[in-house]
Amino acid sequence: MKIETIAIHAGQEPDPSTGAIMTPVYQTSTYVQKAPGEHLGYEYSRSQNPTREALEGNLAALEGAAYGYAFASGCAAMTTLMHMYKQGDHILCGDDVYGGTYRLFTKVLSEMGLEFTFVDTTDLEKVREAIRPNTKAMWLETPTNPMMKVSDLRALSALAHERQVTVFCDNTFATPIFQRPLELGCDVVVHSTTKYLNGHSDVVGGFAATNDKALGEKIAFNQNSIGAVPGPWDSWLVLRGTKTLAVRMKAHNENGMAVAEFLEAHPRVKTVYYPGLKSHPQYVIAQAQMSGAGGMISFVIDGTLDDAKTFLMNLKIFALAESLGGVESLAEHPAIMTHASVPPEVREELGIDDGLVRLSCGIEAMDDLIDDLKRGFEAINS
Numbered sequence: 001m002k003i004e005t006i007a008i009h010a011g012q013e014p015d016p017s018t019g020a021i022m023t024p025v026y027q028t029s030t031y032v033q034k035a036p037g038e039h040l041g042y043e044y045s046r047s048q049n050p051t052r053e054a055l056e057g058n059l060a061a062l063e064g065a066a067y068g069y070a071f072a073s074g075c076a077a078m079t080t081l082m083h084m085y086k087q088g089d090h091i092l093c094g095d096d097v098y099g100g101t102y103r104l105f106t107k108v109l110s111e112m113g114l115e116f117t118f119v120d121t122t123d124l125e126k127v128r129e130a131i132r133p134n135t136k137a138m139w140l141e142t143p144t145n146p147m148m149k150v151s152d153l154r155a156l157s158a159l160a161h162e163r164q165v166t167v168f169c170d171n172t173f174a175t176p177i178f179q180r181p182l183e184l185g186c187d188v189v190v191h192s193t194t195k196y197l198n199g200h201s202d203v204v205g206g207f208a209a210t211n212d213k214a215l216g217e218k219i220a221f222n223q224n225s226i227g228a229v230p231g232p233w234d235s236w237l238v239l240r241g242t243k244t245l246a247v248r249m250k251a252h253n254e255n256g257m258a259v260a261e262f263l264e265a266h267p268r269v270k271t272v273y274y275p276g277l278k279s280h281p282q283y284v285i286a287q288a289q290m291s292g293a294g295g296m297i298s299f300v301i302d303g304t305l306d307d308a309k310t311f312l313m314n315l316k317i318f319a320l321a322e323s324l325g326g327v328e329s330l331a332e333h334p335a336i337m338t339h340a341s342v343p344p345e346v347r348e349e350l351g352i353d354d355g356l357v358r359l360s361c362g363i364e365a366m367d368d369l370i371d372d373l374k375r376g377f378e379a380i381n382s
């Protein structure tokens with residue numbers, strides 16, 4: 001089955017009691033048993049819920065995974081996964097990961113004795129040198145946020161597996177429509193379903209999937225033990241979102257490409273970071289492992305911090321907001337907004353300039369988006 005069809009059907013059967021084509025919202029915490037211990041596979045909704053199960057089946061199928069687990073947020077998914085490790089274990093992590101990932105690793109899990117090293121995962125030699133005897137996991141995100149760096153998942157997985165290191169890939173930006181981490185060798189794929197998978201900016205959720213039975217069993221055990229699960233209503237909303245994932249991603253990608261090309265040609269733009277452009281430093285890897293570059297773009301305005309603010313405040317369609325991946329376009333200023341918690345010297349090292357703007361291109365008409373950006377640039381020039 002092709003992914004467009006999987007998105008609509010996987011994990012779901014018409015409701016056996018009524019024939020309802022849509023999975024009901026099983027808004028229940030518990031299930032009546034016929035006799036003590038005699039039940040229909042559902043005992044308590046932290047452990048099993050039919051709406052969540054439908055979502056897990058759907059998302060697992062989209063990632064080509066045998067085992068999939070939904071969580072209350074992307075951060076809840078990461079927290080649950082990291083509980084597979086213990087004091088003294090070392091985890092290698094990309095140096096441009098989502099800010100919340102960085103905070104969870106450095107401020108919460110480090111306090112509990114897990115050791116983290118942040119490394120530029122676009123540089124295989126640096127990664128090889130950073131692997132230690134106690135390295136248990138490699139946490140990858142590609143493309144990254146906000147610099148859109150692309151890491152070679154196949155090569156990194158091969159390197160990690162030589163040393164018995166488990167590879168996690170946060171696939172939130174690309175989605176399974178454009179990038180297939182498990183097929184490229186990663187062990188676990190992770191999502192913030194808040195973003196493209198749900199796609200309508202009305203849910204916070206997370207997901208993890210694997211083809212490794214032992215890993216799947218550990219994740220399932222931790223999912224139930226830690227209890228950071230999504231409710232039935234949120235599960236239902238994400239399940240509705242994924243039905244249009246394939247068509248939405250196609251539209252995000254077309255708008256992303258057009259906006260990136262417009263920006264690259266604009267005299268007030270210094271640099272554009274978008275993996276679909278030939279000027280992207282990892283364009284070749286992006287072409288090899290992604291079938292679309294998506295809707296996320298970062299670029300540097302040729303001007304001051306105030307110019308960047310003026311630009312952002314004069315946009316009418318791109319809303320000034322954090323988050324990404326919804327049908328509506330968003331714009332934000334990483335140095336002031338999403339990445340304010342990153343120390344200035346680290347921001348500089350990563351290239352998070354005062355003129356850097358990040359766009360999440362929605363699925364509005366392409367011309368309207370480009371006109372909106374022109375409006376922003378005109379406001380700087382006037």
Ligand SMILES: *Cc1c(COP(=O)(O)O)cnc(C)c1O
Pocket residue numbers: 073074075076098100101141145170172173191192193194195204205206
């Ligand atoms: C948003 C995001 C997360 C965190 O997910 P939440 O649902 O906000 O907890 C993790 N990784 C990436 C790439 C994200 O964009």
